[in-house]
Amino acid sequence: MEIVKRPHVENFIAWAKDKPEVVVLTADLTNSSEVGKWRDTYPDRFFGMSMAEQNMMGFASGLAREGFVPYIHTFAVFIYRRPYDQLAMSIAYPNLPVKFIAFLPGITTPGGVTHQAIEDVSIMRATPNMTVLETGDATEVESVLDVAHAVDGPVYVRMLRGEVPRLFPKDEPMKLDRARILSDGDDLVVITAGITTEEAMRAAKPLADAGVGMRHLHVSTHKPFDDPAILESIERSRFGAITLENHTIVGGLGSAVAEKMAEAGSGKRLLRLGLRDTYAHGASKAYLMKEYGLDAAALVAGIENLTGMSTGITDEDLAEARVEATHSLAKAEGL
Amino acid sequence: MIPADANGDWTVKTQEVADRIRTRVLDHVLRHNGGYMSQALSSAEIFAMLYTRVLNLGPSTAPMIPQPFAGVPGPDNPDFFNGGEYNGPKAPEYDRLIFSPAHYALVLYTALIEVGRLTEEGLSQFDQDGSTVEMIGAEHSPGVETTTGSLAQALSQAGGIALARKRRGDAGDVWVMMSDGEFQEGQIWEAIAEAAKFGLDNLKVIVDVNGQQCDGCMDSEAYVDPLTGRIRAFGASAVEVDGHDLEALDAAMRAETGKPHFVMALTNPVQGLPIFEERAPLLHYLRFTSDEERDRYQAVYEEMVN
Numbered sequence A: 001m002e003i004v005k006r007p008h009v010e011n012f013i014a015w016a017k018d019k020p021e022v023v024v025l026t027a028d029l030t031n032s033s034e035v036g037k038w039r040d041t042y043p044d045r046f047f048g049m050s051m052a053e054q055n056m057m058g059f060a061s062g063l064a065r066e067g068f069v070p071y072i073h074t075f076a077v078f079i080y081r082r083p084y085d086q087l088a089m090s091i092a093y094p095n096l097p098v099k100f101i102a103f104l105p106g107i108t109t110p111g112g113v114t115h116q117a118i119e120d121v122s123i124m125r126a127t128p129n130m131t132v133l134e135t136g137d138a139t140e141v142e143s144v145l146d147v148a149h150a151v152d153g154p155v156y157v158r159m160l161r162g163e164v165p166r167l168f169p170k171d172e173p174m175k176l177d178r179a180r181i182l183s184d185g186d187d188l189v190v191i192t193a194g195i196t197t198e199e200a201m202r203a204a205k206p207l208a209d210a211g212v213g214m215r216h217l218h219v220s221t222h223k224p225f226d227d228p229a230i231l232e233s234i235e236r237s238r239f240g241a242i243t244l245e246n247h248t249i250v251g252g253l254g255s256a257v258a259e260k261m262a263e264a265g266s267g268k269r270l271l272r273l274g275l276r277d278t279y280a281h282g283a284s285k286a287y288l289m290k291e292y293g294l295d296a297a298a299l300v301a302g303i304e305n306l307t308g309m310s311t312g313i314t315d316e317d318l319a320e321a322r323v324e325a326t327h328s329l330a331k332a333e334g335l
Numbered sequence B: 001m002i003p004a005d006a007n008g009d010w011t012v013k014t015q016e017v018a019d020r021i022r023t024r025v026l027d028h029v030l031r032h033n034g035g036y037m038s039q040a041l042s043s044a045e046i047f048a049m050l051y052t053r054v055l056n057l058g059p060s061t062a063p064m065i066p067q068p069f070a071g072v073p074g075p076d077n078p079d080f081f082n083g084g085e086y087n088g089p090k091a092p093e094y095d096r097l098i099f100s101p102a103h104y105a106l107v108l109y110t111a112l113i114e115v116g117r118l119t120e121e122g123l124s125q126f127d128q129d130g131s132t133v134e135m136i137g138a139e140h141s142p143g144v145e146t147t148t149g150s151l152a153q154a155l156s157q158a159g160g161i162a163l164a165r166k167r168r169g170d171a172g173d174v175w176v177m178m179s180d181g182e183f184q185e186g187q188i189w190e191a192i193a194e195a196a197k198f199g200l201d202n203l204k205v206i207v208d209v210n211g212q213q214c215d216g217c218m219d220s221e222a223y224v225d226p227l228t229g230r231i232r233a234f235g236a237s238a239v240e241v242d243g244h245d246l247e248a249l250d251a252a253m254r255a256e257t258g259k260p261h262f263v264m265a266l267t268n269p270v271q272g273l274p275i276f277e278e279r280a281p282l283l284h285y286l287r288f289t290s291d292e293e294r295d296r297y298q299a300v301y302e303e304m305v306n
Helices: A007-016 A036-041 A051-064 A084-092 A120-125 A139-152 A194-209 A228-236 A252-265 A286-291 A298-307 A314-318 B010-032 B037-054 B085-086 B103-116 B121-124 B154-167 B180-184 B186-197 B220-222 B228-232 B245-252 B272-279 B289-306
Strands: A003-005 A021-024 A044-046 A069-075 A099-103 A130-135 A155-159 A162-165 A180-184 A190-191 A214-219 A222-223 A240-246 A269-275 B096-099 B173-177 B203-209 B239-243 B261-266
Touching: A003 A069, A007 A036, A021 B085, A036 A044, A036 B272, A044 A139, A051 A069, A051 A084, A051 B154, A051 B186, A069 A120, A069 B010, A084 B154, A099 B261, A099 B289, A120 A130, A120 A155, A120 A222, A120 A240, A120 A252, A130 B261, A139 A155, A139 A162, A180 A194, A190 A228, A190 A252, A190 A298, A190 B239, A194 A214, A194 A240, A194 A298, A194 A314, A222 A252, A222 A314, A228 A252, A240 A298, A252 A269, A269 A298, A286 A298, A298 A314, A314 B154, B010 B037, B010 B103, B010 B245, B010 B289, B037 B103, B037 B203, B037 B261, B085 B096, B085 B245, B096 B103, B096 B154, B103 B121, B103 B173, B154 B173, B173 B180, B180 B203, B180 B228, B220 B272, B228 B239, B228 B261, B239 B245, B245 B261
Parallel strands: A021 A044, A021 A069, A069 A099, A099 A155, A130 A155, A190 A214, A190 A240, A240 A269, B096 B173, B173 B203, B203 B261, B239 B261
Antiparallel strands: A003 A162, A130 A222, A180 A214
């Protein structure tokens, strides 16, 4: 598996070249949001808004009303948490085309509770007019811009930075409200998004070897959430579904699937894996994924719970199945 | 942009508009046994100045009788209607008015009536179910271009509009009408600092400094007095004037300072209706507590209109 170093940096520069309406606003997190080179390339389209997110939302609103398409780049927590009233009233209510490029989703940062966006999908899903996207690999980091730009209104994007794996072919871009089917099987459906997709992919071969039939869906659109493949897959499965999300299990991917199942009268079971209504703390991504049960081992345990099957899969099996030895899972990214 | 004065008698017309704003709002409060009275008393000259003297606006492109609520903005609602159309078309040469303290909506609607952008009947829809003439307006309400009922968001919104217009080289200014209570919100100070940083000399702000807020008097010693100096310290220009003196307002609002410019209009929340003073310090909303009280206000109203 290819590891792509900072896929957003050059891609965003090339993508914005023929889009003079695109401007960037950030709140003192230029290089941390991978737009330092963008600023140097398009200095007249870049606005450093200081550490003042409430005001940044208002300026973005005003620029959008005048025909620009602001791409706000900062950490997710400083988009949906600190200035929520401004985001909702100045941008979301008027359905303005402001795109929020939200870095450090979930526990991808060692920055601890203040920097970990663990309930952002829930809050953004509940915000009317908002489209909610999440990137799971380098191909999606590169193609999410086209998806976001085509939406008539505000878009929140859970973005990955630094070293990002390429899980999906470069010529298979993200599509709005369409899940990717990554493996197939009759026993259960596993639905993942963002960094948890790689975990389920890691478990795929050991599970197949153990005779477990997993249909694996990767979701990159949290809202709208109307891909019929989700429900159809669950209804076809023997045991039901498991969601695995880098987020609290309240209001995110697991909740979205539960809503669909309940409204359709599905009799299948659903197991929601993710942060169990808790904040996290500062540590490496790999450590936190293990601690909070977001990794491949947690998924295997969940599958055994849901299906009643015993897989015999060990941590060593999963370690050997790591997709790429050079992938620096344990490397803490700087702030 | 403020057109040059060609007629020394402009103050007569502008004062008439201000006076009519007061009496019409009082009439409304009497009819409906409640309303935002002090806001009209303190800001009548401010709105009269904006609409008759300062703002360079094109003719209204909105219906004289407001249309009913047509849904909130969204990708699936092509019928959404923006209240800013009452202030005329958006064009490079025209000014824009961003209305910040949405609780002043009754005053804004009344001002639109007095300058012929809204019919009198429009006010009969005030606070009626299904109407856009809402008590605390949003951007479908007449004269309201952006949604600002969560106070202190307008200055940042206007800053973004001013930044975009400055980049385009538009001649028109972006005017914001604000209340002094909003300066208690931190966002205002973020906005002033950033507007100054970007050199937004096309951003003009008129502030109704009436010293009033929902819970009563703002602490003028600790708060209002240093307000002007604090704004200057954040990089904008600010000047204090008597907010009921049209000539003084005119001079202050015409100033070009090369910075975001704040006109601090020091106003009296019972201007023109001294009987209201007996309610002090709770002047945020007037609702009569007895028929006797209402009759006394009715008598004052009769004197004002006759």
